[in-house]
Amino acid sequence: MKTIVIGVIGADVxxxxxxxxxxxxxxxxxxxxxxxxxxxxxxxxxxAIETNAKAILVSSxxxxxxxxxxxxRENCEEAGLSKIKLYVGGNIVVGKQDFKEVxxxxxxxGFDRVYPPGTNIEDAITHLREDLGx
Amino acid sequence: xxxxxxxxxxxxxxxxxxxDLEEERIVGTSKAMTTVKTNVLDGFNNALEKxxxxxxxxxxxxxxSACSSAAGGLKMVAIGxxxxxxxxxxxxxxxxxxxxxxxxxxxxxSRKEIKQLKAAEIDIILLAGGTDGGNQECILHNAKKLADAxxxxxxxxxxxxxxxxxxxxxxxKSGDEFYIVDNVMPKLKQLNVKEAKEVIRQIFITKIIxxxxxxxxxxxxxxxxxxxxEAVLIxxxxxxxxxxxxxxxxxxxxxxxxxxTTDVHTIGAGFPKRSEVIFKGLQExxxxxxxxxxxxxxxxxxxxxxxxxxxxxxxxxxxxxDISAAAKKRHDNVDYLPESEEEREFDRALARIxxxxxxxxxxxxxxxxxxxxxxxxxxxxxxxxxxxxxIGTGGVLINNEDAKEILREVNQKSNKKLELRPSDPEFxxxxxxxLSAMGLLGQKYPKLAxxxxxxxxx
Ligand code: B12
Numbered sequence: 001m002k003t004i005v006i007g008v009i010g011a012d013v014x015x016x017x018x019x020x021x022x023x024x025x026x027x028x029x030x031x032x033x034x035x036x037x038x039x040x041x042x043x044x045x046x047x048a049i050e051t052n053a054k055a056i057l058v059s060s061x062x063x064x065x066x067x068x069x070x071x072x073r074e075n076c077e078e079a080g081l082s083k084i085k086l087y088v089g090g091n092i093v094v095g096k097q098d099f100k101e102v103x104x105x106x107x108x109x110g111f112d113r114v115y116p117p118g119t120n121i122e123d124a125i126t127h128l129r130e131d132l133g134x
Numbered sequence: 135x136x137x138x139x140x141x142x143x144x145x146x147x148x149x150x151x152x153x154d155l156e157e158e159r160i161v162g163t164s165k166a167m168t169t170v171k172t173n174v175l176d177g178f179n180n181a182l183e184k185x186x187x188x189x190x191x192x193x194x195x196x197x198x199s200a201c202s203s204a205a206g207g208l209k210m211v212a213i214g215x216x217x218x219x220x221x222x223x224x225x226x227x228x229x230x231x232x233x234x235x236x237x238x239x240x241x242x243x244s245r246k247e248i249k250q251l252k253a254a255e256i257d258i259i260l261l262a263g264g265t266d267g268g269n270q271e272c273i274l275h276n277a278k279k280l281a282d283a284x285x286x287x288x289x290x291x292x293x294x295x296x297x298x299x300x301x302x303x304x305x306x307k308s309g310d311e312f313y314i315v316d317n318v319m320p321k322l323k324q325l326n327v328k329e330a331k332e333v334i335r336q337i338f339i340t341k342i343i344x345x346x347x348x349x350x351x352x353x354x355x356x357x358x359x360x361x362x363x364e365a366v367l368i369x370x371x372x373x374x375x376x377x378x379x380x381x382x383x384x385x386x387x388x389x390x391x392x393x394x395t396t397d398v399h400t401i402g403a404g405f406p407k408r409s410e411v412i413f414k415g416l417q418e419x420x421x422x423x424x425x426x427x428x429x430x431x432x433x434x435x436x437x438x439x440x441x442x443x444x445x446x447x448x449x450x451x452x453x454x455x456d457i458s459a460a461a462k463k464r465h466d467n468v469d470y471l472p473e474s475e476e477e478r479e480f481d482r483a484l485a486r487i488x489x490x491x492x493x494x495x496x497x498x499x500x501x502x503x504x505x506x507x508x509x510x511x512x513x514x515x516x517x518x519x520x521x522x523x524x525i526g527t528g529g530v531l532i533n534n535e536d537a538k539e540i541l542r543e544v545n546q547k548s549n550k551k552l553e554l555r556p557s558d559p560e561f562x563x564x565x566x567x568x569l570s571a572m573g574l575l576g577q578k579y580p581k582l583a584x585x586x587x588x589x590x591x592x
Binding site: 001003010011033038043046047049050051053062063064067 | 215216218219220263264265267268269270271319321322412414503507510
């Protein structure tokens, strides 16, 4: 069973989507380690190390995602998590911005998959299958 | 059925407490120097003679229970993966079992660390790492390193369940003595130290006691059932929780200032008290013990004074002392008793520092995080602001008129605002030095142990 760490990064308390993601991923056969809301980068990284997670799904809803996610990839590298997949979704930036541009910025930061607001979590499962295998 | 004798083979003294089971009272206590180097029974018999002489009408002793911290106590090494997670969980298992944690390692053991292990005096190694189903690679690496090192020390394996079989093969092949128990952190942040603690105690009883030359005592005392600090923790837990219809004291703390270490035990959940404070990190044990190896009145006096500058020292004492000379005198002569008022004042200052520093390290802390949405508060460790009783024990405190004054360092807060120290506790002193004895007695007579503690803590 593949382990996925999920959580809501930064000072963000939007808890509903996080619970839904846990539920859906578990139903699809993943071992979900949910670190919940108000999680720091360090929380994500420590959780991924101990649980041997294959991917980290970061949620950010409150608009400050870009700042909170900065250097997550570098910090993962530093902690020895070089192969881990990083996905991010929710409302990751403030207001309505051109998503193509947003996606580019987050990809440059080292995220493997970047999702626009309102993404169906099932879409991410298709990608998890592609990236991690069945 | 009449007198139950409780024995504590301490590092310096062998202490006896006699409890009359029918009259439900403490008949008497006594102590004599511990004699591990020759025959531990000599010290025990000396203490027993004193007890009998002082209490000629004492009824027949029908049962004996004993604990021990003699010959250096129980020394352990904790190994895990991430420092804040499985390393911390492993450490807590050791501390909760009454051990001293001499070395702590995280991630992959290096050659240098193996050297440190070889050079250290260790009784047991606790090897953790990975949640169940999580990381196996690190604990397997460490198991192989330990097997290659041929340390000849019992190893308790309390890590990722998925790695157990392979580790079993590694240690079977190397001929190491090993025990496989439940993971100390089976799920992220979930602490599970029960089985690890039980096995530590089992190894202590069957092996360590013998290795330290204390086994001989069992000819007279019956099995030595646990390390002394564990007995104190059990006593504290009993007193806090109560038993059946006997009510407890509620959340409390015990501070034990000794010659070599300062132990702090707290019984209480310690959850955040305010809704805007968010708890971070590994789950806290309800009964928590921490030990400070650099905070002690004699053996650790040099280490202790090196922690504070002469300027800071003045905050703990109104006298002018030659600090390093006074500390050295105590370090070199662990039986030293102060003679002048100035020397007594120096001891009080040391005790205050033990109290203040051990508190800083034991209690939880609140950290302010500045976010785009304003300040947020993260709590790590226990919130002990509402602790109702702080109980002082250990030679320094129980023999000191100013014991309660010293204990007030517990809520010394001036520049430590973010530490969650007891804010307005009531102070009690373990005047007769009975806490460890009550932990032992409580194994069989919990209600009586609670009653006697309530009556004898002042
Ligand atoms: C409920 C709510 C709140 C509640 C949250 C209660 C709680 N504890 O959960 C409260 C009142 C506390 C709140 C506060 C704030 N909120 Co609000 N909130 C909402 C609201 C109305 C609904 C959120 C929700 O639960 N949706 C339902 C769940 C199921 O959907 P979801 O969270 O989007 O998650 C799904 C998807 O996004 C996706 N997903 C999420 N993460 C990821 C990750 C990956 C990898 C993938 C693939 C998919 C994925 O899957 C999820 C499940 O389907 C939204 C508006 C909206 N309609 O979305 C605003 C909204 C999120 N909030 C907003 C704001 C600004 C705030 C505040 C800053 C307001 C303020 N000034 O105080 C604060 C921030 C507080 C904080 N510290 O976090 C803005 C964010 C704007 C932005 N990003 O540019 C929104 C969009 C409203 C708006 N249109 O302005 N909020």
